[in-house]
Amino acid sequence: MSKSSGKTTPSCQNPVGRITGMSKDDDGDDPDLRAIIWSRDLERHPYGEFSFAEIQANLVKRDYSQIEIASDAIFVGVYDGHGDSDEASHFVAENLCKHFTGLVLKARTISEDSLKRAVIATEEGFLASVENKFDGDKSSAEVGSSCLAGVIWRGSLYVANVGNSRAVIGYLDDSKKMVAEQLTEDHNVNVDEIRNEIMSSNPDDPYIVVQNHGVWHIKGTLQVSRAIGSAYMKKQEYYEHPYFYTRYNLPKPFPENLVKVEPELQRRVLKAGDRFLIFASDGLWENLTIEQAVDIVNNNQRAGIARRLIIRALEEVAKKRNMRLDELKKIQKGTRRSFYDDITVVVIFIDHWSQNKEVPLWESSIRRFRDFGEPSGFNICEEIDARTSLRNDDHPLTIQDEGEIVPVTSPPSEAIVSDHLLTIQDEGYIVPITSPSSEATVCTSKDDDNDYDDLCDLSVPGPLFWSKDLDKHKYGDLSFAVMQANDFMEDHSLVDTGFEATFVGVYDGHGGSNASLYITDNLVQNLTRLALENGSISEDIVKNAVIETENGFLDHVRQNYPRNPEIAAVGSCCLVGVIREKTLYVANVGNSHAVIGFLDGTGKMVAEQLTTDHNVSFQEIREVNSSNPDRLEEVMLESDCLHAIRLASSDVECFLFVGAIVKDLRARH
Structure with missing residues (x-):
């Protein structure tokens, strides 16, 4: 480089x-x-x-x-x-x-x-x-x-x-x-x-x-x-x-x-x-x-x-x-x-x-x-490096000997390229305009039991902080930061900047990072394929990309459940935004927020939340299981509402989204 x-x-x-x-x-x-x-x-x-x-x-x-x-x-x-x-x-x-x-x-x-x-x-x-x-x-x-x-x-x-x-x-x-x-x-x-x-x-x-x-x-x-x-x-x-x-005296039949x-x-x-x-x-x-x-x-x-x-x-x-x-x-x-x-x-x-x-x-x-x-x-390198993708999991959080927190650039270039192209053009690429100040030892998973974990083995307790202070996308600038508070990093996120579109994904995992890492690896790929097949980006295409990612992760759960039953309790929120041709598309599952700041008619800055928090309310719990309102064995969070999937705790392996299966959840006032 x-x-x-x-x-x-x-x-x-x-x-x-x-x-x-x-x-x-x-x-x-x-x-x-x-x-x-x-x-x-x-x-x-x-x-x-x-x-x-x-x-x-x-x-x-x-x-x-x-x-x-x-x-x-x-x-x-x-x-x-x-x-x-x-x-x-x-x-x-x-x-x-x-x-x-x-x-x-x-x-x-x-x-x-x-x-x-x-x-x-x-x-x-x-x-x-x-x-x-x-x-x-x-x-x-x-x-x-x-x-x-x-x-x-x-x-x-x-x-x-x-x-x-x-x-x-x-x-x-x-x-x-x-x-x-x-x-x-x-x-x-x-x-x-x-x-x-x-x-x-x-x-x-x-x-x-x-x-x-x-x-x-x-x-x-x-x-x-x-x-x-x-x-x-x-x-x-x-x-x-x-x-x-003749050579081997091969016995028949073949x-x-x-x-x-x-x-x-x-x-x-x-x-x-x-x-x-x-x-x-x-x-x-x-x-x-x-x-x-x-x-x-x-x-x-x-x-x-x-x-x-x-x-x-x-x-x-x-x-x-x-x-x-x-x-x-x-x-x-x-x-x-x-x-x-x-x-x-x-x-x-x-x-x-x-x-x-x-x-x-x-x-x-x-x-x-x-x-x-x-x-x-x-x-x-020359062919894949067609777009720049900034991902927090590609810049692991690390600790220098002096205790200063710094990002490590994914080798060998700070320009982390995307595998997933929202649009394809013949020339040019976008690169970050900042460079890391130093390098340190990478912090990555030490869990050998499944592919979708990012468990950090740190010599000093968190929180840890990583940021990309200012970078370019088609419609302006962007700033990107991550802080780790848990012992194990469960959040995954990425920014994928293309020539005609900018993709943002924030995936807040719970129960582990299996789901959030899976979404990081697959959602934008599904979205890209659907967009190219249809020749455009729309709300339905973003929605279908989320659903395909869900189905793929469910298959992953089914395959790994016999040897790792705990994977059925892992999930993630999913907040996705796409800007293309001056239009913003947002899909949300869970309780992450998308917020817009805009100037009203008087020139005053106004904050508006674009998404709804999909949190479980006690009233919803009672409605799901009216026969036993003080106890809910298992529920599933979906993109539009709380939906009861199964009340028998013995069979949960197939029921998981980027929401969560919640066991033994008691309603409290």
Whole structure:
């Protein structure tokens, strides 16, 4: 990001640095280890630093991997190929991020769906290439690849996984103890649950899974139950071809949908306690547990930590084989595969935007066995940065060492861009005209149980204050401030300034921040889509956007209620305002206020409240439950009045709005 005269510009426009080359091995600077392990010891990404290393065991390399750095995002891909070539893993490395970038630019946001569709598009492209070359290259239908992809963008981690690579997070729990958590599942038939599922789905096929030398394989040939490629396990014309029958003696019948490509998807809002992520192929996890890996990262210096993990894995291999590491490291490629597999490791440190942002990042593409980063095609910043969105949750409240309260700018630019466009024009963007005075440690959620929480772990009790003193919108200026009084921040809010419209949302949560954060993430998106579909903004469109957001949150409640019943007691008020073509549209649910100040005919300033407070009155409580006027088990607040939904306290999971379910509420005079 460049700064001048207090103004900000998108940081992706002015990269000034280039990633450095490899560094020396810090495990005794062993030349034999440096000769077989490629590494990038420590580099920067928008949210911290990373370490990257690989070792090749196969004669023909199988693993491919990549790190793509944009100014406000990082993409990590680990692709563990199988078969007699690297055709599939190389294809994934060349195409997955391209598909993902295209989908992101089209949607103008990053989501789990974008990752899923990118994986499927990559699979379709590879299967098409197999079909085109199969007559001359039968082996192309045999090769495949696992696919582990992760993206960090604006405080959230998105992960897609196909196969048996793993993403692991190391985080501090409430007692400040380091905890290892596996974020992905192993799609491998050596996992009892997966093997039993395949067997139960094919009860008439005794050869659906076969054990060879203590290891289970699908049809005796393939361990992974999900993969990109492996076409002979997906299409009957390949499975029953004489080439594969002769090669593998595959038993009939051909089972439909035996090996899938459907990716496992995750979204995780990064918390204050989250410290680092490990993305690695199964070659690492065959020799180290996730707890061992997290302990190694947590207790060693950052530089070279990915390489250190590989060395520790090699030490375990040597120990199992009753040999010395010096002997193991001298074994040549190809022969090594009898001892260990190709290993890829990426360690992503999460510094919560505390790194030095005075030196902008060079948007780079880093691939295995390349000493220098190349320009990345993952340049989503320039296209998504079409509007400016000011959000209090994007500028977390923090405390400096001296106790002064300051905002932290969401990296790498103070211009927080919107994913949701009320209008689209060909040129220009609006940016804030103020800059934060300093930076401090981010304050974010430490609740791992659901995505919509913003629980601040603060070393000094509140209240805390954040503000944007003066910024521009189409019709004038705006000022925006937030103060935290609760131990846990429940309010969420945003201002989205477009060329033809200004959107304001104030969401006052209660019972937690699940609902208010959900509204922040979804309401303006729903409003934008409806406005574009109808070609205008109206009261009905604003109303329908609120209703769609309600329905979406109810679905979220239903999905999470079995493991988190308390989510059914969480809600939020919702105050929305849109200014477009000199018209103000306001929608209100709850007891936030919209107030206008105007000059009357005498030039006197007059205050007028534009909204009604939707507070429960004791008379309304009595009317809802006239048979027992002193007790109301459950009620629901709606946008126009108090409405009785259910009086039986045993079933509340489906009844929640941006209002609230109120339990055991007693009428009082």
